[in-house]
Amino acid sequence: MEIEKEVKKMTLGHEFGAGAACLKCKDKCEGFELHFWRKICRNCKCGLAEHNVQMNSEENKKVGKLFEDTKYTGLIAKLKTDGVPVYRGNAVTITLGGPATAQIVLPGSAQTVLPASVTATVPHTTAAGSVPSAAASGGTASVPSAAPSGGTASGGGVQPRLAGVALVKANAPSVSVNTTTANVVPLAKEAPLKSVTYEWAPPVANKYVAVRYIELLPPEKRPVAGTEGAAYRRQQMARQLPEHDQDPTKCHELSPAEVKQMQQFVRKYKDEALGIGDVRLPEEMALIQAAAGQGGPGAAGAAGPGAVGVKGAAGITGPGSTSAGAAVGTTAGAMGAPGAAQQSFSCRHCNQPMRVGDPAVYAERAGYDKLWHPACFVCCTCNELLVDMIYFWKRGKLYCGRHYGDSEKPRCGGCDELIFCNEYTQAEGQNWHLKHFCCFDCDLVLAGETYVMEQDKPVCTPCYMKNYAVKCSGCGEAVEPEAQRVSYGEHHWHAAPKCFKCSGCAKVLMGQRFMAAQGRLFCSVECKKNTPA
Numbered sequence: 001m002e003i004e005k006e007v008k009k010m011t012l013g014h015e016f017g018a019g020a021a022c023l024k025c026k027d028k029c030e031g032f033e034l035h036f037w038r039k040i041c042r043n044c045k046c047g048l049a050e051h052n053v054q055m056n057s058e059e060n061k062k063v064g065k066l067f068e069d070t071k072y073t074g075l076i077a078k079l080k081t082d083g084v085p086v087y088r089g090n091a092v093t094i095t096l097g098g099p100a101t102a103q104i105v106l107p108g109s110a111q112t113v114l115p116a117s118v119t120a121t122v123p124h125t126t127a128a129g130s131v132p133s134a135a136a137s138g139g140t141a142s143v144p145s146a147a148p149s150g151g152t153a154s155g156g157g158v159q160p161r162l163a164g165v166a167l168v169k170a171n172a173p174s175v176s177v178n179t180t181t182a183n184v185v186p187l188a189k190e191a192p193l194k195s196v197t198y199e200w201a202p203p204v205a206n207k208y209v210a211v212r213y214i215e216l217l218p219p220e221k222r223p224v225a226g227t228e229g230a231a232y233r234r235q236q237m238a239r240q241l242p243e244h245d246q247d248p249t250k251c252h253e254l255s256p257a258e259v260k261q262m263q264q265f266v267r268k269y270k271d272e273a274l275g276i277g278d279v280r281l282p283e284e285m286a287l288i289q290a291a292a293g294q295g296g297p298g299a300a301g302a303a304g305p306g307a308v309g310v311k312g313a314a315g316i317t318g319p320g321s322t323s324a325g326a327a328v329g330t331t332a333g334a335m336g337a338p339g340a341a342q343q344s345f346s347c348r349h350c351n352q353p354m355r356v357g358d359p360a361v362y363a364e365r366a367g368y369d370k371l372w373h374p375a376c377f378v379c380c381t382c383n384e385l386l387v388d389m390i391y392f393w394k395r396g397k398l399y400c401g402r403h404y405g406d407s408e409k410p411r412c413g414g415c416d417e418l419i420f421c422n423e424y425t426q427a428e429g430q431n432w433h434l435k436h437f438c439c440f441d442c443d444l445v446l447a448g449e450t451y452v453m454e455q456d457k458p459v460c461t462p463c464y465m466k467n468y469a470v471k472c473s474g475c476g477e478a479v480e481p482e483a484q485r486v487s488y489g490e491h492h493w494h495a496a497p498k499c500f501k502c503s504g505c506a507k508v509l510m511g512q513r514f515m516a517a518q519g520r521l522f523c524s525v526e527c528k529k530n531t532p533a
Contacts, residue, residue, distance in 0.1 A: 039415065196224060412436050415436050439458060465480065
């Protein structure tokens with residue numbers, strides 16, 4: 001009965017996406033038809049990701065299984081019907097903007113419109129190059145309210161908060177700012193609300209930090225619903241996290257010993273390598289580490305991705321948290337404890353400094369003394385953005401799931417699965433299961449057979465002659481792979497007297513000077529002129 005269930009599952013799996021159009025081959029593909037072990041379409045040889053198949057539910061199940069039995073179970077939910085773990089992701093619609101809001105922007109920052117309902121106090125800053133304050137003696141500068149009838153600035157009682165964009169709510173009393181270069185930017189009273197739907201956003205409580213994170217990604221890779229960035233995310237989800245790297249039921253005919261080895265491999269990387277990036281503000285992280293009295297790696301490790309309301313030893317609210325009266329906004333200034341020296345932060349990937357107030361990505365397994373620009377949080381092998389910030393940490397480097405697997409086990413060039421058996425073959429710079437070193441077109445096992453490599457795939461001689469061989473411009477027959485030939489531009493000839501000869505006088509041109517015109521050979525200009533077109 002159990003075997004019948006597994007066979008039924010495999011059948012349903014191969015029916016999934018059947019007939020879907022290929023986005024790459026267009027009309028050349030008759031529709032998606034999954035090869036029974038190659039993970040590609042039988043018709044066009046493209047993968048499932050290149051076809052117009054809605055994979056959201058399947059991908060969510062795959063990632064849900066990846067996070068099962070890990071510390072990241074908070075990111076998954078189990079279906080009531082069959083208990084299958086499903087990745088909840090973080091698809092959100094964020095609305096920014098609002099009426100009657102004035103914004104204080106610290107120097108060098110992008111102006112972000114925030115809702116009028118959010119009121120923020122202004123932090124003390126140590127920004128260099130500040131403009132003269134209202135007080136000649138360098139005292140506190142009075143910042144007027146954006147409302148025409150705004151009152152005068154209050155003198156004191158303003159406590160520093162962890163925020164870089166300070167807001168002054170219209171019709172509310174002004175607040176005092178220590179000598180700074182902040183400027184008040186009044187907004188239109190009827191500023192339109194702008195809603196953007198993201199297929200994924202970092203799981204932080206402060207949505208402005210999430211939006212700023214996405215803004216720092218390359219435009220073509222931002223996961224905005226309905227854009228090329230969303231398509232890129234889906235393709236990378238399929239590419240970076242192959243389900244056959246973690247689920248034995250998705251592999252082709254594993255032996256019981258191979259299943260056991262795979263399960264041990266999966267358990268090992270879940271315990272030692274798997275992680276999710278943590279978006280935080282470097283200035284806040286520094287304060288948390290200082291408050292905890294642990295400036296070294298992992299000082300803030302107790303606060304996982306998207307932690308809300310994490311507090312340090314001194315009661316400082318952690319990154320990604322909000323509290324009553326706290327400023328909510330995109331940071332844009334040098335935030336530090338009052339009187340503390342300014343601290344700089346550099347990206348581990350590019351070694352360039354972090355822009356003050358921009359969020360960074362941390363990896364708990366790397367230690368919280370290391371941080372990355374959002375666009376630099378990439379796999380060390382393929383250099384692609386780590387999808388949904390899911391990473392694998394090994395020997396001081398970040399990997400995507402696929403290339404972490406490649407660094408641990410050989411991968412079969414035929415089925416794309418990791419190899420867990422002791423016997424396999426190596427050919428053409430790739431590794432192969434013995435049963436999978438087959439013709440890419442007809443699946444003929446090539447052990448002891450002559451084959452030709454075509455686009456890095458082995459092809460048997462009959463399939464090569466039928467599908468790939470060039471035609472001789474002399475005799476019109478296909479040129480055998482082992483035959484000598486002469487090529488000129490897009491034309492080819494058998495290197496034989498009967499084929500490589502002058503089209504005018506039939507002079508054999510092997511080792512002779514010649515000229516070619518419209519696929520025909522000539523020994524001289526005279527022969528070309530005298531030969532009918």
